Ligand SMILES: Nc1ncnc2c1ncn2[C@@H]1O[C@H](COP(=O)(O)OP(=O)(O)O)[C@@H](O)[C@H]1O
């Protein structure tokens with residue numbers, strides 16, 4: 001007897017609905033409602049931004065607040081246009097972007113490699129556990145002057161950004177590895193798999209979404225680390241622009257840098273979301289055949 | 290109590306006075322206490338016992354995942370020291386890898402053991418065809434029903450062509466009807482391919498319907514308390530589904546005896 005002879009048990013074969021069938025009017029209504037809802041949400045988001053800008057502009061112009069301290073959207077815009085025409089803004093943005101992406105890649109790689117090492121070396125894990133917790137809790141910002149002295153003005157920016165970001169990656173990925181389905185590990189062992197194979201065939205692929213989540217947490221921290229590093233030591237970058245602008249009391253310039261920072265975080269987040277689609281695509285990690 | 294292999298068959302698997310304790314910071318658990326039994330070539334043996342009596346431990350010992358605290362576990366007279374290629378293991382959860390297709394899941398064993406890819410591929414395709422998954426090779430596990438997933442797990446186990454199968458409550462995650470159909474199918478496959486098998490279950494019906502012999506374990510520390518040879522006429526075994534077997538007097542007789550030995554207090 002072959003298995004297919006057994007026939008369909010209740011709930012056995014998952015048959016998809018026949019293609020090309022007419023959707024019911026109720027379904028079409030539901031679909032339209034979904035679309036309306038999505039449009040409504042985007043409209044509300046844009047409305048919020050617009051309202052914020054209007055209130056800001058009006059409050060400054062009506063002198064409800066001191067425009068010297070707060071600046072206002074139209075001033076920020078014209079300041080931005082001037083800075084763009086000079087090429088100044090582009091230069092500073094580029095410097096910060098390169099520093100952030102470099103620190104992000106380095107801290108992600110370092111965190112994952114350390115997590116793999118801890119997974120491979122259970123004794124090291126036991127020994128280092130309290131140090132990791134303390135290391136994570138130490139406010140890394142407190143290390144800025146030390147890094148400046150040790151690494152010099154350029155490298156200290158990377159040093160501080162990596163120090164700020166690496167622990168969250170290490171801890172998140174480490175916990176993910178620990179919580180990998182024990183039964184899958186057991187299965188691979190019964191099939192004769194080595195420790196290395198357990199790592200590459202089970203632990204890493206099973207934790208792809210954990211690694212992506214760690215990257216999302218990392219990107220914001222890398223940016224914080226870079227800006228703080230630039231506050232201390234840089235001759236360029238948005239952090240430098242903010243410090244410089246506030247020293248010469250140019251709030252337009254400061255606000256302008258902050259707006260660009262917002263745009264950068266958004267762009268980096270979108271970048272990681274795209275990466276996420278690629279990394280967690282079920283088809284990416286598959287048997288090499 | 291020494292329990293010999295079923296009638297006039299050479300011993301394939303042997304537990305010789307095996308004890309196993311788990312050591313944890315909170316204490317020592319004696320999971321198995323002086324367990325001895327043998328299982329013959331081509332025999333299908335069910336092990337029943339209450340939760341926590343050491344059934345899974347027993348299979349882990351056979352699979353070479355853990356070593357006995359004392360005594361020896363042997364396969365074909367050789368003491369077990371590491372996972373053996375002769376053994377195929379099926380767990381309660383199908384543990385299919387959700388990031389692999391059904392075919393790729395089936396190929397996991399040969400891949401881990403570094404077998405020839407083309408030959409393994411051919412074998413995997415053949416198994417999936419036979420187990421009614423012909424059209425689902427390129428599907429991912431989440432696209433399959435529970436019964437189909439369990440068949441895919443069986444194909445993965447069979448792809449290394451193990452001569453001994455260890456089944457650890459492999460049907461308990463399935464709904465009742467699927468469970469009966471799948472257990473019939475799998476028993477049929479094991480029998481027709483002449484595999485030696487141990488089926489761990491806490492379902493007495495399933496144990497009696499599928500096995501040649503049922504071993505009953507006591508509560509922790511696990512000991513083999515008794516054994517029951519299930520004596521259906523060969524013709525009945527081959528013809529009847531497990532639901533029909535359940536109608537036979539021999540079935541009822543075995544069920545009652547095992548129930549009594551299990552000594553369940555509610
Ligand atoms: N890894 C382990 N560490 C400590 N104790 C364990 C471990 N595995 C099982 N045990 C204990 O050993 C006993 C037998 O477990 P197990 O073989 O899983 O029983 P069963 O499969 O019959 O339910 C249980 O009391 C369980 O708590």
Ligand SMILES: [Mg+2]
Pocket residue numbers: 344345346457
């Ligand atoms: Mg168990």
